Amino acid sequence: MRFRWTSTKSGLGKGDVRLNVSSSELWGHAVANITPSAMPTVTISLVAIHGGSFTWLAYALIGVLMTLVAVQVGVLARHFPSPGSLFFYLSKALHPISGMIAGFTMMAGYFGALAAAPLLGGLFVEQALRFFAPVSGMGWIAGIAVLYLLVAWRLALRGIEISARWGLWVEIFSILCIVLIAAVTLWHFGWHDPAQWNFRRLHTAPLAQALVLSLLAYGGFETAGNLAGETSAARTAIPRVMVLSVLMVGGFFVAMAYVEVLAFAHIPTSLGDSAAPLNAIAEAIGYPWLGIFSDLAMATAAFSATIATLNSISRILYSMAGHGVIPRFFHHRDAGYGTPARALRVLAIIVLLSVAVVALWRIPILSVVGTFGTFTGLAFLLIYGLANIATPWFLFRQRHARRWISLIIAGISLPLLIKVMAVSLWPLPAGGEGAATLLFIALVMVIFFWGLYWAAFRPERLRHILVAVDEP
Template sequence: MSATQQAAPISPKSADLRSSSLGFMETIGQSLANISPTLTPSINVVAVAALAGAGSWLVYGLSTLGLLFVSLNIVVLASRFAAAGSFFIFISRALGPMAGGIAGWGLIAAYTGTAMGVLAGEAIFVQNAFAPWGINVPTWLIYVVSGGLVWFLASRDIKLSSRLSLAIEAASIVIVGGVLLVVFYQHPNRIVDHTQLTLQGTTPKGLAEAMVLGIFSFVGFESAASLGKETKDPLRAIPRAVIWSMILAGAFFTFVAYAMVVAYNGDVNKLGNDTAPLLTLLNGLGMPGLGPVFYLIASVSAFACVLASINAASRLLFSMGRYQFVHRSMGMVHTRHQTPHYAVAFASILTLVVNFALMGTGVLNTFGYTSTFATFGFIVAYFLISVSAPIYLKKQGQLKLANAIVGVVGALSMIGGFFGSVYPIPAYPYNILPYLFIGYMVFGLIWLAMLKKRSPQVLDKIEHDLESSESAIFGKK
């Protein structure tokens, strides 16, 4: 095969995902599973409470507000065209393929990093579930079994995995939410908690540092956009899925943070240092026997999040692979299952390799390191999408003042989130993670610059036809 042939984008005929196979429920299931709401009462709220104390509910409220502006910017583009590459395609159309490539590079770290972090979280939950019976489940075994099952499901059928994820998350939210309502039943005098509402003991420094963790609780809400080619009526279903997953998760997280502080009788220091908050919660409610059950529920929810993250990462890699932003094999699909099986395998293997490499640091640290790194990737993509939306509308002659305001607020929210991760300077090794991420992005930028120099025809083609056919771009308003 000649060099010219190797540089040519993969043709649509060789890369045909199963179109129009997903309804609204499967689409919102992808976003909700990627958010994994059960992770917040299981582990995330502890980290937030350690920094923000009684203001934990406000951290989630502010995160909801900031990301709601981001979601409105996503809707601007998702309601006009849809594609498998989501942000890679959206941002490329507004700011050009180089900017789209940067966003895609950041999202590779975001989605795979989320899969890594949540897989570590799943190991914590499984071990907590079996600990009361004296059973120690090896971390490596959890990684291998879960990683293999994720690969199998993701490479076989996106509809099955999305439905399974939605069912798991819906059941988890109902069960955990029901238990937290019992907290208010047992503490009726704290339904209106003046300690929390007046933010007693909360500092601006703590709120700023906790915002990054708050944002991480939501990341992945936009991943429904990665199913643009496989969703029925994507110009309506995907925007609805993005907005509603954001609203539902925001309301649930704010409620969880408020209720957990009530459950701990306002002792935020105890909450912030508790490695098993669900067990403490159930012990306080007089239901200690349900502890293992709840951690099994949390582990299944975490598994659904890993599955959703691999699904999103593979669709991103599929779209980028078609134009050699990554290896062209990522843009191929299985002839029978019509899934990007090479991209699924790559994302699954990368997740396992990194998690095994970090086993010596402990599963809790693996969760923290990879999740923080992933959050930076999301922040970059969310910032670029907030910039892209008003610019795209201006090019179309449709820009209104409200669109400009939404774009600016969304972008500033992400700048603030990143700033909170570097100042005040966090403890080692979290103080070096932002710079490691910057190094990763610089490497990606160099790679894109080399691509532009070596194969300028690839970028020229993207400029004129990002998805090669009308089957990939469904239309414009």
């Protein structure tokens, strides 16, 4: 794919620049957005409270569901490749207003992940450093977070190929750290755990709640679509990567859930009550120093997530600006690197300000992560639900041969997504999570009525969304 653009500073044409991301880098970008390392190090405890011995089954069932969702999103990516991803897919397949809702909620959701990732990285680096020196305090965390952001921003500005490659290798290192702990755990305890296979003890209601919580671990695979303008054979490569990334992280989730439940059967504390399960396992098997690999895994995963979300949001801003939804200012690529530099600079400044606020007000990092995570999770649920409506709707309009398959997939996945959304919205969570939920509802309503206003009084604005701008 070749892009030609003009520098707004000089007004001089800079010629054609070829941007080409390999399949492995595309996969690394998607996996970095999913951040699989967070599951065994942090979020598995929430699922295990309800899943118990069948936590692995919850991740397996949701893995199948999310694979079906990835197939649906992949169909849209094949027909409407665009850096705007689901913003453009839903605009074309369903309605421009649904695209606007998806675009703004995606940006807000991904920004929640972007703002939390450097802080989370700072927290885990600080914990890792405690093995060697008595370091602690918000100053350390904020300083490391700023360093994370600046390095990630510079890599993202230099080009998607180099930043995706860095993100891929960093994520591989993170997963290897976790696999090391899992291997030592199996060597210590063995692999056989009859309790996890005794299905007579399986109860439907707790498993259903575990399914709800495990679903959010898979979010982020759709960001592969944000690189449509920089990937060769985008119509085939991106759908394949979406499905592959879900399958691969799903296998990792199921395996780690089995290993951690097995290990905690020999630990007095329950897995659901553990804030740092891998560290607890390292302590239990007599190698507490292995806990540093858990901290390093999350620290490096946070860095790859920072790069990936910078790349994703900047390209959504670029696409939405090109379609006239947000100011044209963001529809600009750097003359030298070909990256959406203005969007990247604005994002970096906003995240720097958020880090400063957290540091100055000494807001607990995990509460920040929980608040932003609520917003991000709701955004995933909404856009996946809309994709399951849009895909069969579009295929039936086209009388496509696979339209009935798409409808069956939607009939399986859409009810569960709606159930998860309902549970997430009511009863309203307390504290920051509740505030994030109300803010999310308000954002969706504002964008919806904004779209209705355009439909009634500015229909040309909605029509312009359907026009391809710098699309493959």
